[in-house]
Amino acid sequence: MTKKLFYNGDILTLEDELYAEAVLVEDGKIKALGKKDELMSQNEDAEMIDLQGKTLMPSFIDAHSHFFGYANSKLQVSLEDAVDFEDIANRIKIFIEKNNVPEGVWINANNFDYNTLAEKTYPRIDFLDEVVPNNPIIIANKSGHNGLVNSLGMKELGITIDTPDPEGGVIFKENGKLNGYLEENAFINNVQRVPMSSTEDIMKAVLEAQNDYASYGITTMQEGMVVPLLADLLAYMAHSGMMKIDYIAYVDIREREKIFEKLQGCINEYKNHFKIGGFKTFLDGSPQGRTAYMRTDYQGEEGYRAYPVMSGEELEGLIEIALKENMQILAHCNGDAAVAQYLEQYKKAKENLNTDNDIRPVIVHAQLMGLDQLPEVKKLGMIPSFFVAHVYHWGNIHVQNFGLERASQISPAKAALDLGIKFTFHQDAPVIEPNMLETIWIACNRKMKDGTVLGEEQRIPVLAAIEAVTKNAAYQYFEEDIKGTIKENKLADLVILDKNPLKVDVDDIRNIKVVETFKEGNSIYKA
Structure with a gap:
């Protein structure tokens, strides 16, 4: 039996009684809320956690993200805040040299946004071919809804000037040839066909990404679109016990039968912090x-x-x-x-x-x-x-x-x-x-x-x-009885902030720091 008693700070419950003087956590759940002296005298065997004036509140719940995509982005060329075409070219070339990427191996780049570029448009296929002449490359827009592919990439994907546009997507062409830009389903359907990194590298990136989420005070996160290619990796993650944060996945409804075959035992119930929560579509x-x-x-x-x-x-x-x-x-x-x-x-x-x-x-x-x-x-x-x-x-x-x-x-x-x-x-x-x-x-x-x-x-x-991002998100997941507020018998999913967001100037909220994150009473991140 493990006990923790939090006191001496703002304890923000998000219940009708907004604040509590002290909170007792036992075996991963909220055991009691009450007066500090009373709880201390009744639980002398508990680990006493002095908040030192900081704020304890329910941890954050991610209502929608693509966790695996976030993890995978750590293995890709980041074009975040690229300023122009030359900047894009330099980042890609540095990535190839730094990682000794062999010829013919796919290169992935992410966080492309032509709105931030000096040119105010996207580079065409001739530019991409010049920058990356020996490797297929796919560049994903920040939105994930469109992207760029060079000529080698188009060849690998089987896209030619005669390939018809898919329903709900466009393959862009200029002057009678492909211009490198794929929009909506023309991009989304093809990006799933690009080979992934090695399993070892992916799992390292997953652990790093999970720590990132915890550093933001998150203890429940989402996989916003599971396709068949991802199902095997998710099954491994579910069985390995590597997840320390609750991970709720939503499967491509059109591919549900293939995916469910690989994730039996995880549908609407947690297995080692992983579960299938429902379906997703665009x-x-x-x-x-x-x-x-x-x-x-x-x-x-x-x-x-x-x-x-x-x-x-x-x-x-x-x-x-x-x-x-x-x-x-x-x-x-x-x-x-x-x-x-x-x-x-x-x-x-x-x-x-x-x-x-x-x-x-x-x-x-x-x-x-x-x-x-x-x-x-x-x-x-x-x-x-x-x-x-x-x-x-x-x-x-x-x-x-x-x-x-x-x-x-x-x-x-x-x-x-x-x-x-x-x-x-x-x-x-x-x-x-x-x-x-x-x-x-x-x-x-x-x-x-x-x-x-x-x-x-x-x-x-x-x-x-x-x-x-707490109680409403718990409701969205049908988990309002176990998450989202600090209340007896709910999970001890908690975060300590250095300041109380309800007591600082509203313009200073983004400067508040996450001090420590707890999942079911266990510390999973400490600044």
């Missing part, structure tokens, strides 16, 4: 990449509103599968037209099956959800998981793409809060770091990188932002 693309499916035109492109990834009939069929199998479904929706499609088909599927089954469907990202759509979201019991950090990281791009008035309403958290809708926040790692405190800061301030406020009316109180 309905549109990226707002900064101008592929989010919209009800109104993009700025500067009359008549262009992007496109859906699938038909309404197909989506309705997939939702019916989820309802019949009583599995939660997550749908990637950025544009308001994609949200409209999800709302309509979910409602139809429930009516067709005549079911009251509540699978808590999640609207992943919900960037451009219309304010007029929120009442229906509430009525259907759907959960928006807002990628609110877009306000800071790409707010200026949204203004360019949608105009100031429309861009000001991205991630309408305050409107959702006013309607009593449970919503969560996420970072979609590896798109950005899984930094919960930065996300809380953004949700409360809504400042862009230049300091300008985008959508002041959608700012929310600090407590509501904290709840979005």
Whole structure:
């Protein structure tokens, strides 16, 4: 039996009684909350943890990310904040030299964003062929929805000038030849075919990535899209016992049978901190990449509103599968037209099956959800998981793409809060770091990188932002009875912060540091 008694700091419970004087943890669970002197006298055998004025609160819960992609990114060329084509070329060449990459071996690069480049466009295939003449290369945009491939890569993937566009995707061509750019399903379907690194290297990267998540105070994380290629690795991770953080995976609904075969015993129940939580599908693309499916035109492109990834009939069929199998479904929706499609088909599927089954469907990202759509979201019991950090990281791009008035309403958290809708926040790692405190800061301030406020009316109180990444996220996972607040019999998933986010100036929240993270009472990270 192991006991820990926390005292002498702000203990933020997120329950009706917001603060506690002391908390007793026993065998991985919250045993008691109460007066410090009383708990101390009754538990002299406990390890006494003096918070020294710091803040103890429920640990953060990642409502949506791609953990394996985050881990795998550590084995790739990072193009984060590249400034121009020359910078991209230099980073790739340095990676090849540093890692002694043999000719013919695939090179992966990530975090590409042409919006930050001096050229304000993407390099074409001739440039890539010159930089990497002897290796196939694939470069993923930060959004994960499009990317670049050189001629050797196109050959390896079997893509030619005559290859037709897949449904929900585009293979770009210029002057009668491939230009290297693949969009949506043309990219997503092919990136899965690129060979992975060695298992040994991948497992090292997984352990490093897991420590990164813990350093941000996270004790539950997500695998946002499991494809068959990933299933074997996840099965190994589940059986090896290498995970110290709860890891919840959502499988490609179209490939569910293949994946379930390999992950038996993990469906809706944890095995060594790993479980399958439900299904995932995509309905549109990226707002900064101008592929989010919209009800109104993009700025500067009359008549262009992007496109859906699938038909309404197909989506309705997939939702019916989820309802019949009583599995939660997550749908990637950025544009308001994609949200409209999800709302309509979910409602139809429930009516067709005549079911009251509540699978808590999640609207992943919900960037451009219309304010007029929120009442229906509430009525259907759907959960928006807002990628609110877009306000800071790409707010200026949204203004360019949608105009100031429309861009000001991205991630309408305050409107959702006013309607009593449970919503969560996420970072979609590896798109950005899984930094919960930065996300809380953004949700409360809504400042862009230049300091300008985008959508002041959608700012929310600090407590509501904290709840979005703790108790609401626990609810999203059907785990509100065991996670999300400090309450007797819940898991002792806790984080110590150097300051109380409810007591500092709202602009200083992102400067708060994670001091220590506990998973079921065990310290898994210490600064």
